[in-house]
Amino acid sequence: MKAKIVITPKKAVLDPQGKTVQAALEQMGYEGVTDVHVGKYLEVDLEGDDAEAWKPKIEEACHKLFSNPVIEDYEFTIE
Amino acid sequence: MKAKIVITPKKAVLDPQGKTVQAALEQMGYEGVTDVHVGKYLEVDLEGDDAEAWKPKIEEACHKLFSNPVIEDYEFTIE
Numbered sequence: 001m002k003a004k005i006v007i008t009p010k011k012a013v014l015d016p017q018g019k020t021v022q023a024a025l026e027q028m029g030y031e032g033v034t035d036v037h038v039g040k041y042l043e044v045d046l047e048g049d050d051a052e053a054w055k056p057k058i059e060e061a062c063h064k065l066f067s068n069p070v071i072e073d074y075e076f077t078i079e
Numbered sequence: 080m081k082a083k084i085v086i087t088p089k090k091a092v093l094d095p096q097g098k099t100v101q102a103a104l105e106q107m108g109y110e111g112v113t114d115v116h117v118g119k120y121l122e123v124d125l126e127g128d129d130a131e132a133w134k135p136k137i138e139e140a141c142h143k144l145f146s147n148p149v150i151e152d153y154e155f156t157i158e
Contacts, residue, residue: 041117
């Protein structure tokens, strides 16, 4: 079983990496890109097949280890 | 419209960041985590609503700018 976790900067937080990528895209001639956000992606391989039992553990790990909840949002799926 | 891009290290490539996260999870008492992969996530806001027209452009940007195709895989959705 696998947990797929996406961590993104909160909308109110400056995202200099995203702005840099957006500027690079413009310089490369891509038109029509209005915004870019850069975040992290984690894939966690899990033993067993009880997604419901893993859910609170992954939630806690997201909060404590994977993300900084002050400036980042996270969401995950377990499948 | 929005492109959501996930970039992960290829399976054959060492992923020291993933190993570090896995070790941290073990130390924090999480049992049953067999592997962790750490990658990047990008959200690109796009003008218009023609997903098919954007597809080759995003594919190209993934290859040239977002990822290092020698050591990373990418996949994306446009919605």
